[in-house]
Amino acid sequence: AQSVTQxxxxxxxxxxxxxxxRCNYSSSVSVYLFWYVQYPNQGLQLxxxxxxxxxxxxxINGFEAEFNKSQxxxxxxxxxxxxxxxxxxxxxxxxxxxxxxxxxGRGTSLIVHP
Amino acid sequence: DGGxxxxxxxxxxKEGQNVTLSCEQNLNHDAMYWYRQDPGQGLRLIxxxxxxxxxxxxxxxxxxxxxxxxxxxxxxxxxxxxKNPTAFYLCASARTGGTGELFFGExxxxxxx
Numbered sequence: 004a005q006s007v008t009q010x011x012x013x014x015x016x017x018x019x020x021x022x023x024x025r026c027n028y029s030s031s032v033s034v035y036l037f038w039y040v041q042y043p044n045q046g047l048q049l050x051x052x053x054x055x056x057x058x059x060x061x062x063i064n065g066f067e068a069e070f071n072k073s074q075x076x077x078x079x080x081x082x083x084x085x086x087x088x089x090x091x092x093x094x095x096x097x098x099x100x101x102x103x104x105x106x107x108g109r110g111t112s113l114i115v116h117p
Numbered sequence: 118d119g120g121x122x123x124x125x126x127x128x129x130x131k132e133g134q135n136v137t138l139s140c141e142q143n144l145n146h147d148a149m150y151w152y153r154q155d156p157g158q159g160l161r162l163i164x165x166x167x168x169x170x171x172x173x174x175x176x177x178x179x180x181x182x183x184x185x186x187x188x189x190x191x192x193x194x195x196x197x198x199x200k201n202p203t204a205f206y207l208c209a210s211a212r213t214g215g216t217g218e219l220f221f222g223e224x225x226x227x228x229x230x
Contacts, residue, residue: 012157035216046121046207046221047160054216093159097217104150105217109159 005030007096009108017116018086024079024111026094036077037095037105038068047093053077054099064088089115119144123208123222130202130229136195138225140208146220147213149191153177154205154224163206166191167213195227202229 010025028034035054039047051062058070068079077094091112097105121142130136142149148167152160162175166185180199185191195202205226209219 035218037218039219039221044205044224044226046123046223047209047219048221049218052216052218095217095219099216104162104165105219107160109157 005034005096005098005106007094007106007108009092009094009111011111012109013112013114015114015116016084019083021082022080022084022088022113024092024094024113026077026079026108028075028077028094028096030075030096030098033099034096035099036068036070037097038062038066038077038079039093039095040064041091041093041110043090050079050092084113084115086115086117088113121208121210121220121222123206123225125225126223128225128227130227132229133197135197136202136227138193138195138206138208138227140191140193140222141189142191142208142210142220142222143189144210144220145188146210147188148211149185150209150211150219151175151181151183151191151193152207152209154207160207163193202227 006029008027016022037052038050041047051060053060053070061067091110093110094108095105124139150165151163164183166172182194207224208222
């Protein structure tokens with residue numbers, strides 16, 4: 004079975020500062036990795052995904068994430084955040100070649116202060 | 118535009134009443150999912166369906182029922198047996214044989230009074 008741990012439930016940061024949201028996973032097989040963003044009272048939308056190839060993945064809104072197989076991590080980063088980045092962020096993992104039902108982390112609330 | 122439509126967006130019901138949440142997709146996806154979201158608990162899988170006329174229980178299926186009579190539709194019924202139904206419900210879909218990337222609807226917030 005696979006699992007996902009988002010190490011911080013809440014991350015406060017000032018506008019224009021860099022941010023890192025941490026995600027660790029466990030799986031005995033190869034995986035696909037995802038980050039989703041959820042704005043208040045809305046559904047989730049995909050920020051970025053790692054399927055294969057380059058371990059540095061770029062997504063929408065200036066976010067990027069790095070897949071580290073040895074540390075089983077997939078941390079999300081942005082060099083300079085905006086107020087509009089305030090949202091809930093979810094990391095998810097699914098087995099490659101499996102039933103494709105993803106497992107989600109509990110989410111990290113990013114709060115950007117002016 | 119292709120996407121997933123959930124309705125209603127907000128729903129209030131009295132305790133003991135069954136409630137049905139609608140989910141329709143025009144993405145031609147085979148797989149559809151229902152998740153429940155509570156503050157601080159992330160997303161919990163209620164039911165999923167990978168093909169028409171077939172569905173499987175997720176982690177928290179008790180008190181819920183679904184049907185999958187059409188590829189486009191996957192309604193969720195919250196029954197009176199669900200002990201704590203007040204929550205935000207999310208429907209999602211995915212391509213079978215894909216990567217596990219999910220496409221989500223806008224959600225339905227159910228409040229039981």
